[in-house]
Amino acid sequence: MKITAVETFVITNRRILLKISTDTGHYGWGEPTLEGWARPIEAIVAQMADYLVGQDPRRITHHWQVLARGGFYRGGPLFGSALAGIDQALWDLKGRALGVPIHELLGGAVRSKIRIYAHAGGRPGHTGSPERARMLVEAGYTMIKVAPDGQVGFVDTADYLDRFVADVTELREAIGGAVDFGIDLHGRFSVPMSRRALPLIEHLAPAFVEEPLRPEHSELIGSVVDSTSIPIATGERLYTRTEFRAVLEAGVAVVQPDLSHAGGISESFRIATQAEIYDAQLAPHCPLGPVALAACLQVDTAVPNFLAQETVIELHDQQPGRGLELLTNPEVLAPVDGYLPVLTGPGLGIEIDEDAVRAQVATEPLAPGSPTWFYPADDSFAEW
Structure with a gap:
């Protein structure tokens, strides 16, 4: 061949x-x-x-x-x-x-279904949308994720902290105590801002706080881990076992390689195995389409230390236009009570409609997409 x-x-x-x-x-x-x-x-x-x-x-x-x-x-x-x-x-x-299926080549399935989570954003200037969070819970999800909207100061004001805590409190009240939530900070917090803010929401029991620091500051993440009881997650902008070793040694609880960035199934499986040594769990980053998601699901099926799988595809309503129209068998990605069944078809377990x-395929110049930065009041650069 x-x-x-x-x-x-x-x-x-x-x-x-x-x-x-x-x-x-x-x-x-x-x-x-x-x-x-x-x-x-x-x-x-x-x-x-x-x-x-x-x-x-x-x-x-x-x-x-x-x-x-x-x-x-x-x-x-x-x-x-x-x-x-x-x-x-x-x-x-x-x-x-x-x-x-690929998971058979990775040692076989260790679970019969894969827990997934979706995003509950949508309120300008706030962290998460309680309304969307409730909708996702009603659709069967047992975990959701939110992110702050807008820039965050190096050490932001008391007003910002009050709003952040109020938003997270409202979110917990909206979903109840039986549903987990994560908070994705997109690297917008500094070490001192993390140390100040995260203890204020510990009583709300987030499942994890994701990427509090920028990836270039990964060597500092241990000081954030030590400052809070909330599990710290990171890794969507780390690409090799070597880069993950440093954050694992610093004590992060969840690693989040992206299987479309971190060397694919091969390297991400190795990262998951490496994380197991540090008693850390795997929650692959996946803001992409059904092929990337299927690759994640194959690894999720085969590794013992799996936590939950991110998806941005609205799997619960199977509407066209979100990537599922590229499949001839989108039904294999239909969740039941917040879980996806293990994919049993050959290879990735999905079938692409090549036509x-x-x-x-794009024939015109590509749209550049939204900028991933902010301009503060002094017109300098601020992290997205």
Whole structure:
């Protein structure tokens, strides 16, 4: 079996799909999306394809090593995302060729269903929307996640702290004590702001606080861990085992690699295994489409230390236009009481409608997307 083609399909700046084909008719799909950087990813995949064409696709670990380490420059979100999509597609292809889901190749299922969580944002200037949170709970979710809206000062005012605590209190009252919630800070808090704010909401028992610090300050996260009883999560902007080792040693409770950025299924499975040594759990980051989600679900099925799976697709109502229209079997991603059944189909367990993908390929310049920064009153830069 030899690889004959590696094709990319750029749909938007937040959605790229990738297909690897072989001379035996076997194929696999991946999602190498790096939000806002579609064209550079497309170019990197094309260069990596020069190596892949003619190779045996079943040598997944070998190809991962060559593509991750074969160049003098390596690592980071661009290389990591291009490699991630290729890795997903190779696993999908191998599973299809053998007629088994990927989790069987990772050691088999350790659970029968996968807990998922959705986002409950929507109120300008506030942290989360109690109304949307209640709707998600009514739809069956047992966990939700919220994020602050707007910029946060290095050490913000008493008014901001009061509003933050009030918002989180209102959220807890809206969903009750039987439902979990996480708070995604998107790196907007500093160490002193985290140490001041997080103890004020400990009594509300968040499941975790995510990415309180920017990734470049990961070496400081231990001081946040030590300042609060709330579990600290991080990792959507970390891309290798080496980067995760530092935060695990600092005591984070939850690691959140993105399977479309952190080297795909191969590296993320290794990160999960590494986290188990530190008694930390896995909650993969996934703000992307159904291929990326399916890759996450395969790893979630196979690792013992799994917590919950993020999704931005409105899986509970299965409406078109959110990515599910690219599948011929969207019903396999229909949740029941806040859980997805383990995917049992071969490879990723989903079936791509290739005609639908080709029909959506972008032919015009891509929209740049929303800026991920703020301008404070003095017109300087502030973290999104």
